[in-house]
Amino acid sequence: xxxxxxxxxxxxxxxxxxxxxxxxxxxxxxxxxxxxxxxxxxxxxxxxxxxxxxxxxxxxxxxxxxxxxxxxxxxxxxxxxxxxxxxxxxxxxxxxxxxxxxxxxxxxxxxxxxxxxxxxxxxxxxxxxxxxxxxxxxxxxxxxxxxxxxxxxxxxxxxxxxxxxxxxxxxxxxxxxxxxxxxxxxxxxxxxxxxxxxxxxxxxxxxxxxxxxxxxxxxxxxxxxxxxxxxxxxxxxxxxxxxxxxxxxxxxxxxxxxxxxxxxx
Numbered sequence: 001x002x003x004x005x006x007x008x009x010x011x012x013x014x015x016x017x018x019x020x021x022x023x024x025x026x027x028x029x030x031x032x033x034x035x036x037x038x039x040x041x042x043x044x045x046x047x048x049x050x051x052x053x054x055x056x057x058x059x060x061x062x063x064x065x066x067x068x069x070x071x072x073x074x075x076x077x078x079x080x081x082x083x084x085x086x087x088x089x090x091x092x093x094x095x096x097x098x099x100x101x102x103x104x105x106x107x108x109x110x111x112x113x114x115x116x117x118x119x120x121x122x123x124x125x126x127x128x129x130x131x132x133x134x135x136x137x138x139x140x141x142x143x144x145x146x147x148x149x150x151x152x153x154x155x156x157x158x159x160x161x162x163x164x165x166x167x168x169x170x171x172x173x174x175x176x177x178x179x180x181x182x183x184x185x186x187x188x189x190x191x192x193x194x195x196x197x198x199x200x201x202x203x204x205x206x207x208x209x210x211x212x213x214x215x216x217x218x219x220x221x222x223x224x225x226x227x228x229x230x231x232x233x234x235x236x237x238x239x240x241x242x243x244x245x246x247x248x249x250x251x252x253x254x255x256x257x258x259x260x261x262x263x264x265x
Contacts, residue, residue, distance in 0.1 A: 004126050007057060007103065008111045012122055014053040015099050015115045022046055023117070030091045036157040038091050043067055046083035046099065054079055064104075066209045074208055077105040082209035086185025098187025102213040112213035114187045123191045123217055131194050131221035139222045140244035141196030145251040148244070151181040151189045153203035153210075162204045162238065165254075169202055169228050173252045190214025193242050194221035200243040200252060202228055211240050218242040224249045229256050 002010075022045050033039040047067050054061050058079075064072040065081035072078060079101065084090055086097030095118030102112040114123040123138075125131040131138050150173055156162040174180050181198070183189055189201040194217045203211060215233065219225050224246055227237035230253030243249040 002057065004103070004111050008113065008124060008126060010057055011054070011101055011111075011113055012115070012124065014050060015101060015113060016122065018046055018049040018053065019099060019115065019117055022049060028091075034158075038087055039067065040084065040087060040091055042090070043084045043087060047081055050081055050083065050101065051079075064208055066207070070207075070209075074104060077103075079103055080109075080208050080212050082187070082213075085187040085210060086183075089184050094184075096183060096188055097185050098191065100187050100209065100213040102216065104208075104212065109212050109216040112216040114191050114213050114217060116188060116191060121191070123194060125217045125220040127216065127220070129220065131217050133191075133195055138195040140193065140199070142245045142248075143199055145176050145248050146178060148177045148199035148248055149179045149181060150177050150200045150202065150252060151183050151192070151198050153186055153189065153201070153205060154182070154184060156204050159204075165228065165239070166202075166204050169252075169254050172254050173202070176251045186210045186214055190218055190242065193223060193244070194218050196244070200241065200248055202239065202241045202252070204228075204239050206238060215240060215242070226253070228254050230254075 029041045030038050044067055047065050051063055062078050063069045063081060064074060064078045082100040084097055085100050090097045099115045103110045108127060111126045121133055123133050155166060186203055192198040193201050215225060224243045225233045226241050226249055227233055228239040228241050230249055233240055
């Protein structure tokens with residue numbers, strides 16, 4: 001079996017090449033996935049291509065992926081793929097989106113890749129070996145809360161409880177930091193936190209393909225990984241939050257009573 005380093009190197013090559021070749025097709029179609037969500041043919045084509053390429057690396061690979069395998073259980077050895085993270089941005093001609101892949105094995109994310117084509121930046125992390133951007137070591141920049149920028153994940157239209165919790169978190173955090181941002185792509189949120197462009201991110205989805213690559217990247221970059229209440233992130237939390245420092249986490253963390261009140265409203 002190939003080492004994690006070898007698999008990551010080959011995965012990066014596959015992701016870059018697949019996007020370069022498939023994105024050259026000028027006519028792109030967009031389909032309604034749900035009332036508040038879209039998918040494009042690039043999502044489908046990229047996911048199929050990446051699965052084919054990974055099967056040449058591991059013939060018995062199992063996939064947990066957004067479009068074709070969203071219900072695969074996260075047990076054993078599983079490849080996690082998000083072909084286009086930030087599809088709404090991409091579909092509207094906004095080049096703020098990413099392609100994500102991670103390998104989960106032995107109960108842990110072993111490595112992660114986040115490729116941002118709009119900036120030609122490839123973020124990588126291997127468990128226990130730090131985080132890189134285009135091969136260079138990265139880490140957060142620690143600023144005081146009042147000079148920090150915190151990004152939020154998209155609102156969860158299908159989950160009113162989480163939407164109310166996000167409103168509560170925004171109300172709590174906004175007066176304590178310099179700026180709030182909503183970028184619309186978890187891959188970009190996590191990658192920018194890992195290298196200090198953002199100081200923290202609060203995300204309310206539990207979709208593995210959205211968050212698992214970024215969580216490992218931020219852990220390996222040295223960020224604090226918790227939930228919206230400041231509790232350690234274990235994988236069972238309903239939210240995930242990353243911060244450049246403990247001080248920032250303490251300033252931004254929501255009191256559980258505030259969350260309970262928001263859910264009840």
